[in-house]
Amino acid sequence: MRAPAKPSVCRAEEGYAAAFGGRRTFYLKPDQLLAIKAARDSDPVVAKAYAALIERADVALKRKPGSVMDKTTIPLSGDRHDYLSIAPYWWPDPANPSGPYIRRDGEVNPKRDTRSYDRTAIGRMSSDAETLSLAYYYSGERKYADKAAQVIRTWFLDPATAMNPNATFAQAVPGRENGRAEGVLDTSAFQPVIDAVGLIGPSGALSDAENKALEAWFGRYIDWMLKSPTGREEQAAKNNHGMWFDAQLTHYALFARRPEIARKTVEDFPRRRIAVQFDPSGSLPAELTRTRSFHYSIYALEPAYDVAEIAACLDLDLWNYADDKGRGLRKATDFLSAYRGQPAAWRYKEMRWPAGELDALLTRADWAWGPGRYPRSGEGTLALFYRTDTR
Structure with missing residues (x-):
């Protein structure tokens, strides 16, 4: 698998640093961000998005950095530093209010996003780090880099938090499980943080020692992912969870300067994920059984795209890979793109049609396979302003 030439080149564990003024990013590409920055004042759509970004960043400037110490429920370990969610x-x-919880697929229990747990805090940390780092890059104002560094330092480095x-x-599922393999999905919130660290790099807001400490933290988390029963179970998942595991592992491995782990995961991806989870039609059968089948089909392709991005950093090409039955990312993308603007044609269950999610996916597809391959709304091209989602 050889990756096609690109305007800016991601070089293994160094990412785009050489082409991006020392900014060690892995998903955010210099040519794309530079083009948006150049259009910041002249393009009305970009100007509107930039104003919204700065508005969000100014709110984040005033917000106290979140941490795992904020939750009101103590994990069974007795250590508040352990992440906890439901x-x-x-x-x-x-029928049994004090008994074990029951499953209602597609319906989110609002208690998940309360101060009892860490889910809200990890999402806000990720969003604030991303927003502030982008605001620093596009505006050049040091205050945004300093605040992003504070947010990151509080979550990962300060011994107190x-x-x-x-x-x-x-x-966790009250009355059933104290934690689940599926919980590894929560830490995909760290992916935007890694590129945020890269974007604020030239500011010096994080010291060299702090950057090394962050790499070491992610190295320890990789070890937990690969060696713990919970991590191994999630790695074995044969739906979107397995692909999100790979997306995190490859990204964190390059950041932690352990490229051999990323390379093995990428090389195994066709056999371990595509051959098992992709149908020759382009559908992802495991996701079609869900009450939000179109949403989850997109949701499964997102981490597959992430792995393809990291593969390119290793000079491997997953974007154009197809097995002998035609299974691959391009076929799966074509399958979903055919339903753009046609929700009535989708014959599986879907509670809320995710038009915006499809548009964001096709924006990435357009970057991967060439301009004009996947028509989408103009504002979809501004996805570079935000990568954070609500996983």
């Missing part, structure tokens, strides 16, 4: 689709049983590098108690 599974999104599990609810109290009306830092998260322990594990997700043992993530996505």
